[in-house]
Amino acid sequence: MFTYNLNIINTFKCLVVPPDPVVTSAGHDVILPCHLSPQTSAVNMDIRWFKEGQFASPLYLYLGGKVTEGKGYEGRVSVFTQELEKGNMSLLLNNVMASERGSYKCQASYMDWIQELPVVLQVKQQGSVPRISMRKHHRVFIQLSCSSENWFPEPDMLWTDSSGKEITSAETERPKQKEGSILYSITSHMRIGMDKLDGITCVVMSQNQETKMESALQMTGEFRNFRSQLTEKTKTKKMGFFNWKKQKGQNNEGTLKVEEVGKEEAAENLEEKCKGTKNKFKYNQCVLGKEGYDKGTHYWEVDLGKKSQWSVGIAQETEKRDNIQMYPDTGFWSICYKDGELKTVEPSSTFLPIELTPEKLGVFMDYEGGQITFFNVEKKCHIHSFCGKFTKKLYPFFGPLIDCKEELKISPVVKRDKPSTSKNC
Numbered sequence: 001m002f003t004y005n006l007n008i009i010n011t012f013k014c015l016v017v018p019p020d021p022v023v024t025s026a027g028h029d030v031i032l033p034c035h036l037s038p039q040t041s042a043v044n045m046d047i048r049w050f051k052e053g054q055f056a057s058p059l060y061l062y063l064g065g066k067v068t069e070g071k072g073y074e075g076r077v078s079v080f081t082q083e084l085e086k087g088n089m090s091l092l093l094n095n096v097m098a099s100e101r102g103s104y105k106c107q108a109s110y111m112d113w114i115q116e117l118p119v120v121l122q123v124k125q126q127g128s129v130p131r132i133s134m135r136k137h138h139r140v141f142i143q144l145s146c147s148s149e150n151w152f153p154e155p156d157m158l159w160t161d162s163s164g165k166e167i168t169s170a171e172t173e174r175p176k177q178k179e180g181s182i183l184y185s186i187t188s189h190m191r192i193g194m195d196k197l198d199g200i201t202c203v204v205m206s207q208n209q210e211t212k213m214e215s216a217l218q219m220t221g222e223f224r225n226f227r228s229q230l231t232e233k234t235k236t237k238k239m240g241f242f243n244w245k246k247q248k249g250q251n252n253e254g255t256l257k258v259e260e261v262g263k264e265e266a267a268e269n270l271e272e273k274c275k276g277t278k279n280k281f282k283y284n285q286c287v288l289g290k291e292g293y294d295k296g297t298h299y300w301e302v303d304l305g306k307k308s309q310w311s312v313g314i315a316q317e318t319e320k321r322d323n324i325q326m327y328p329d330t331g332f333w334s335i336c337y338k339d340g341e342l343k344t345v346e347p348s349s350t351f352l353p354i355e356l357t358p359e360k361l362g363v364f365m366d367y368e369g370g371q372i373t374f375f376n377v378e379k380k381c382h383i384h385s386f387c388g389k390f391t392k393k394l395y396p397f398f399g400p401l402i403d404c405k406e407e408l409k410i411s412p413v414v415k416r417d418k419p420s421t422s423k424n425c
Contacts (some may be wrong), residue, residue, distance in 0.1 A: 013037050015089075017117045026098045026125040026152070034106035034119065036087030043084045045110045047075070049091045052103040052118060059104075060091055085278045098125040098152040099182055125183065127151035129217045130202045133350050133384060141193050145350070146202035146215070149185040151175070162199025167192070179220055185348070245375050262283060268291065289396035297366045301377055304337075305359050311345060312338035314365055314372050315397035316390065333372045333386040334397055344384060356383050365394060 016058045024030040032049070036042060047062035048055075050070075061068035069077055076094040083090070089108060094099070101123040107116035127150040134142060146157065154175040159167040172188040192200065201216040225333040302312050313334025315326075326332035327346055334345045335352065342357045343349040359381075362375035367390050374383040 003151065015106060015115050015117045017106060017119045021120040021122045021418075023122045023124070024096055026096060026123055029092065029094045030096050030121065031120045032090070032091040032093065032104055032106070032121065034117070035107075036089070036108070040087045041085050042087050042089055042108060044193055045089075045108050047079065047089050048105075048107040048116075050105050050107070052105055056107075059093075059277045061359060064304065079351075093121075096121075096123055098123045101152075101182075123152065124206065124211075125150060126211050127155060127185075129213050129387070130157070130204045131350075132202050132215050132217060134353060134356075134382075141191055142197065143189065143191045144200070144202075144217075145185070145189050146204075147185065147187040147348075147350070148204040148213070148215065149183070149348070151184045151186065151204075151206070152182060153207060154184050155186050155206060157186045157204045158188050159188065160201045160203060161196070164201075167200075189307070288398075292317060292393035292395040294390075294393040295365060295367050297364070297369075299362065299364045302361045302363065302398075303359070304361055307337070309336070309338040310353065311338075311398070312361055312363065312396050313345070313374075313397045314363065317393040328386060328388065331392065332397065333388070335384055337373055340417040342383075344386075350363075350384070352384055356381055358383070365395070367394065 005215065014037060015034060015282055022030060031198040043065075045062075048058050048066070049060040049062075050058040057070060059069040059073040060239050060266050061070075061078065068234065069075070071140070073093075079089055080092070089107070090104060091104075095274040101121055103120050105118055106115045107114070108402045110117075128146045130146050130148045132144055132146050134144060143193050146159070150153065157172050159170040161167055167190060167219060170188050170190040175186045177184055186204065190200075198215055199216065201214050203214040205212040205214060247400065303340065304310055304312075311334050313332065315333075316331035318331055325347075326334070330352070332345065336343060336345050337357055340354070342354055343350040344352070358376040358378065362377045364373045364375065365371070370389050371385060371387055373385040375381065
């Protein structure tokens with residue numbers, strides 16, 4: 001037996017791993033190659049895969065024929081057991097996360113022989129579709145902002161005009177990482193004349209430009225006449241489209257039904273008004289409309305007057321009613337006015353032009369089109385739009401407010417005369 005083992009050891013040459021980094025995308029499966037050369041059985045060897053500097057916490061350990069998977073890697077790591085006879089010790093890592101990038105060590109040992117070599121893993125993550133918003137607008141120019149989140153590594157961003165030429169006057173901030181996260185967000189700002197808006201495109205891309213996403217502004221005839229709306233066309237490689245569009249009276253009633261909170265009003269102490277209905281929340285003073293929508297386009301208006309604070313939007317159907325973060329990724333799309341600031345309700349809020357603060361807010365939703373848009377009704381101005389994909393029923397949403405003692409009234413949608421072309425937002 002001793003002679004047999006010695007002969008095996010004498011045939012060992014070395015471990016072989018790729019000289020270049022292994023590159024994959026977040027969410028994919030990846031193989032970290034490692035094998036013996038010349039081909040020799042590894043069945044009776046000890047195999048350890050660990051991240052560099054974390055020897056004591058291996059993600060995969062094959063010791064005496066017994067397998068141990070590291071914490072956080074349970075069910076996601078394995079070797080090809082039938083290939084061990086051929087000396088193949090490659091590691092299969094499923095559902096890779098961006099945070100798992102780095103240098104890994106493949107270590108093999110048998111009796112007095114031991115060797116380890118590094119395999120570098122690079123993980124890319126494609127971020128969100130760029131979102132264009134208005135920072136400020138004037139009679140002859142507009143300031144636009146474009147942002148995209150959750151990229152790795154750092155992305156690049158630029159603006160192009162209708163001919164596809166880069167707009168060099170844009171100011172792009174250096175990509176930033178949130179505390180405790182490796183993912184990057186990027187923002188760019190630009191000022192442009194109102195007459196040059198049509199076809200303006202914001203482009204975000206990976207550094208090698210393998211991945212590119214863009215959002216383009218398109219003007220409608222109504223915008224040209226009244227400067228009251230924007231249409232955003234968002235493209236990805238799959239050529240999916242989202243369009244912002246202002247429409248009225250397309251729901252059958254033309255008004256919003258909220259009988260459970262006092263017919264056409266959400267009055268003071270909204271939590272109390274909601275007793276007896278499931279559309280209420282345990283800790284936040286807010287309500288949903290009684291009628292939900294899972295198809296079509298719908299529009300309603302909310303009288304806000306001179307309210308000191310409010311939050312209005314749309315929420316998807318949810319079973320959870322307590323301790324919920326009311327953000328788009330959990331099914332809440334809303335804007336709010338508080339402490340003299342008008343902004344979106346998101347983890348990283350977009351601050352909207354204060355002069356767009358409405359006394360009457362128009363809310364438009366297009367279920368199939370994946371869009372929710374807010375308007376200043378009196379000024380006939382677009383305020384902000386959210387884009388996404390809806391899979392559950394959507395309801396009008398009011399709140400949460402710290403002190404819900406000022407009523408919100410839902411107004412019938414009436415046909416209004418269009419303003420003269422000289423009236424601007």
